Amino acid sequence: MLKYVTKRVVAAILTVFALVTIVFFLVRLMPGEPFTSAKLTKEVAENMNSYYGFDKPILEQYFTYMGNLLHGNFGYSMKYTNKTVNYIIGQTFPFSADLGIRALCLAVSIGLVLGIIAARNRGKKLDFACVLIAIVGTSIPDFIMGALLQYFFGIKWGLLPVAKYLGFEYTILPACALAFYTLASVSRIMRSSMLEVTSQDYIKTARSKGLSELRITCKHQIRNAIMPVMTVLGPTVASVLTGTFVIEAIFAIPGMGKYYVESVNNNDYAMILGMTVFYGCFLVLCNLIVDILYGVADPRVRIGKR
Amino acid sequence: MAELNKDMFVIKGKNITKMESISRPSLSFWQDAWRRLRKNRAAFVGLCIIVLYALLAVFAPMFSKYGFSDMDTAAMHASPSAAHWLGCDATGRDQWVRIWMGARTSLAIGLFSAFINMCVGAVIGGLCGYYGGKLDMIMMRVVDILYGIPSLIITILVMLVLGKGVAPLIIALCVVGWIGTCRFVRGEVYRLKEQDFVMAAKVLGIPDFIIIIRHIIPNILGMLVTNLCMAIPGAIFQEAFLSYIGLGIAPPNCSWGVLAKEGIQYLRIHPHEIIIPAFFICTTMLALNLLGDGMRDAVDPKLRGTE
Numbered sequence: 343m344l345k346y347v348t349k350r351v352v353a354a355i356l357t358v359f360a361l362v363t364i365v366f367f368l369v370r371l372m373p374g375e376p377f378t379s380a381k382l383t384k385e386v387a388e389n390m391n392s393y394y395g396f397d398k399p400i401l402e403q404y405f406t407y408m409g410n411l412l413h414g415n416f417g418y419s420m421k422y423t424n425k426t427v428n429y430i431i432g433q434t435f436p437f438s439a440d441l442g443i444r445a446l447c448l449a450v451s452i453g454l455v456l457g458i459i460a461a462r463n464r465g466k467k468l469d470f471a472c473v474l475i476a477i478v479g480t481s482i483p484d485f486i487m488g489a490l491l492q493y494f495f496g497i498k499w500g501l502l503p504v505a506k507y508l509g510f511e512y513t514i515l516p517a518c519a520l521a522f523y524t525l526a527s528v529s530r531i532m533r534s535s536m537l538e539v540t541s542q543d544y545i546k547t548a549r550s551k552g553l554s555e556l557r558i559t560c561k562h563q564i565r566n567a568i569m570p571v572m573t574v575l576g577p578t579v580a581s582v583l584t585g586t587f588v589i590e591a592i593f594a595i596p597g598m599g600k601y602y603v604e605s606v607n608n609n610d611y612a613m614i615l616g617m618t619v620f621y622g623c624f625l626v627l628c629n630l631i632v633d634i635l636y637g638v639a640d641p642r643v644r645i646g647k648r
Numbered sequence: 649m650a651e652l653n654k655d656m657f658v659i660k661g662k663n664i665t666k667m668e669s670i671s672r673p674s675l676s677f678w679q680d681a682w683r684r685l686r687k688n689r690a691a692f693v694g695l696c697i698i699v700l701y702a703l704l705a706v707f708a709p710m711f712s713k714y715g716f717s718d719m720d721t722a723a724m725h726a727s728p729s730a731a732h733w734l735g736c737d738a739t740g741r742d743q744w745v746r747i748w749m750g751a752r753t754s755l756a757i758g759l760f761s762a763f764i765n766m767c768v769g770a771v772i773g774g775l776c777g778y779y780g781g782k783l784d785m786i787m788m789r790v791v792d793i794l795y796g797i798p799s800l801i802i803t804i805l806v807m808l809v810l811g812k813g814v815a816p817l818i819i820a821l822c823v824v825g826w827i828g829t830c831r832f833v834r835g836e837v838y839r840l841k842e843q844d845f846v847m848a849a850k851v852l853g854i855p856d857f858i859i860i861i862r863h864i865i866p867n868i869l870g871m872l873v874t875n876l877c878m879a880i881p882g883a884i885f886q887e888a889f890l891s892y893i894g895l896g897i898a899p900p901n902c903s904w905g906v907l908a909k910e911g912i913q914y915l916r917i918h919p920h921e922i923i924i925p926a927f928f929i930c931t932t933m934l935a936l937n938l939l940g941d942g943m944r945d946a947v948d949p950k951l952r953g954t955e
Contacts (some may be wrong), residue, residue: 357796364797368805421796481933483885485892486926489912492671493919584800592912603893606808614808618801625798 346637354383354630359572361622363412366404369615376611394418394612407615421608425515427616430601435509438586438597445582454571456525458564472529479526485588488519492592494606516593520585530591535567542566545633572636576629583625585594616648669801681870681946692944697935701928705751714742717747717900725918734924735908743921746902747928753814753903754932757887761821766872768822769829776830777837778860788834791827799824800886807890812898817890821883829875836868870947877940881933888929904929 351583363379380391391397394417395406410417416427460472482490495515503512529607539545540563548558605613664759675683685691687873709716720740728735734743776784803820810816840846841864849859884904890896891905899906904925 353792357793360793361797364802365805368802368809371809372805373809373811474667477937478930479933481881481937482926483888483929483933485889485912486908486922486929489908489915489922490926493915493922523885580798580800584798588889591893606804607894614805618805622801624798626796629796 343637347634350630350633350637353625357473357626358623361626362408362619363404364422365615365618365622366407367400369611369618370400370403371609372609372611381538389422411619416619417612419610419613421603421605421610421613428613430613431598431617431620434596434598437595438590438599440581441513441516441520441586441589441595441597442451442582444513445524445585446579448517449521449582450528450575451523453525453528454532454568456529457571458536458559460529460533461540461563461567462559470567472533476526476530476533479522480530482522484519484523484585485592487522488516488589488592491515491519503555507593507595507597516589516595519592520582520589523585524582527538527574528578529537529575531571536563539563539567569636572632572639576625576632579632580625581626583621677866677870677947679945685942685946688942688945690938691946694935694938694942697931698939701751701932701935705748705755706755708790709745709752712742712745714745714900716745717741725789725914725921727918727920735918737907737921740913743907743924746907747904747925749930750873750902750904750907750925751928753897753901754884754887754905754929757814757817757821757903758880758884761818761825761883762876764818764822765825765879765897766829766876769826770833770868772826773776773830773858774864777834777848778841778856778864780838784834791830794824795827797824799887801828803886804893804895807895812896814897814901817887817896821886822888823878825883828943829879832875833868833872836866836871840864840867865867874940874943874947877936877943881936881940884929884932884936904932 363425388397389437395403398406407417414428416431419425419427419430422430456472456475459467460476492504492515495502502515504515506512507516517633543559544566545562548562550555584599585597587603589595590597590599591603598621601613602617602621604610685695696859718741720736720742722740724736724738724740726732726736726740728743732742732744734747736742737746772787776787802824806820806823807816810819846859846863849863854862887906888908889897889905891903892909894909897903898905907925908922908929911918914921
């Protein structure tokens with residue numbers, strides 16, 4: 343187990359290192375400069391460039407950046423002058439995280455329930471309905487889902503607020519829009535994994551012991567069937583978080599995604615770099631936690647036979 | 649008593665020569681897969697939708713009197729009518745033509761990037777799985793690290809470096825897209841090369857190259873095609889997403905993502921401008937997903953010969 347965890351942690355650190363390196367050089371390769379406004383004179387632009395260290399050789403910039411990063415310092419934004427990237431992330435990330443967690447809870451809980459219902463009623467109408475929801479769900483991109491929800495619930499029927507993020511009723515539509523795709527994929531995986539478990543010998547044993555159907559489902563099937571769902575939780579967190587990019591733009595939520603898209607359009611090197619690294623590290627961390635949890639939950643990994 | 653010989657006896661009831669003869673035409677793997685795919689109604693509907701959309705994407709813009717970038721100030725935000733079947737956008741461009749021009753871009757990007765990803769992933773994964781050793785070890789470490797990086801972030805950055813357009817988009821989608829296929833192919837090849845038929849081929853002295861082409865590839869081709877089917881909606885999805893945040897296709901060219909992005913601005917007053925592109929994106933994804941599911945069942949060797 344210790345060996346497994348160490349291996350995962352080392353891989354995660356290497357991933358973060360590769361990520362920072364790739365992103366650093368890709369950002370420098372981007373066409374265009376951060377200081378191109380016509381209002382800036384040449385001297386000012388040069389001063390700005392030297393202030394941010396862009397006149398130094400690229401390798402030196404790289405090592406400086408890495409050094410700062412090890413101290414948890416992402417540098418200053420170039421668009422929002424006098425604000426550090428850390429400050430902006432600190433201001434905006436809570437919104438994204440709040441939205442993401444709501445969506446994730448919604449998606450995983452409903453997705454699991456749908457998957458279980460579908461598998462228990464295999465071949466019946468209820469199964470068909472759940473599978474239909476799942477297939478439709480994976481076919482609708484989240485920004486379209488967001489727009490449609492906004493149109494029907496917000497504008498046509500006037501049930502829920504369309505934009506901003508001020509209270510519980512404001513969170514419902516964006517969270518649903520974000521959750522729908524994940525919900526669908528979780529329910530699909532849960533259904534097929536439940537069906538696979540159903541034909542296993544230990545279920546037959548449980549049934550021949552005379553256990554009630556409810557007990558078999560709760561204690562034996564779900565527990566075993568939930569493993570494959572756990573493996574996709576890492577990528578799921580990633581898709582939910584990147585999904586916030588557009589959902590935040592559509593619903594005018596002041597989260598990180600909105601700033602990310604803005605800084606992409608502004609050539610704000612420090613912001614793009616900082617936010618990408620932050621996103622990346624966060625997702626790598628999520629994957630790491632999921633991997634380790636998986637190791638804890640699956641006895642085959644725990645003993646080290648893998 | 650007379651001597652007994654064979655001629656005196658006749659086998660009653662069974663006819664050995666007839667019993668052993670093959671009465672049904674033998675089906676190749678692909679004939680069998682096609683037969684099962686046709687039986688799967690949902691998958692077949694999906695296939696029909698895709699073919700229909702592809703044909704419309706090729707021919708609809710040719711047979712329309714409007715060009716895809718012709719503006720008509722008299723028809724700004726026109727609702728669907730006899731003149732403009734699906735209405736017009738903010739600058740009076742005909743939506744029917746733009747939808748199918750967009751379909752060309754979106755479908756082409758989906759198909760090409762999924763195909764390139766499949767080829768690159770299969771070659772690298774195949775080499776790693778078949779030869780193993782140091783190359784495999786190094787490649788797998790690289791792949792593991794790349795796999796941990798959220799692909800969308802890399803795609804966005806590559807788009808920023810390369811600029812807007814169809815070719816940069818395909819490249820950006822391919823930079824990290826092959827990794828999934830690579831992992832899966834490597835696992836399959838690794839499993840297959842231990843099997844007896846490969847061993848037999850090796851013992852017979854068949855060179856590696858021929859073994860890979862004749863024995864390994866046919867065995868994973870079905871799953872590869874299924875993967876391809878599943879990857880296309882993913883690529884279309886990403887294209888739409890990138891166009892939506894303003895990084896995909898440069899105007900006046902359009903794709904479904906661009907149309908959705910333009911339409912969403914007028915959600916309150918002209919909802920048809922978002923609902924129509926949304927309908928086409930969703931039905932295409934739905935059709936491809938159904939087809940992919942059907943393909944997976946059709947090429948599954950465990951189900952072969954069953955109904």
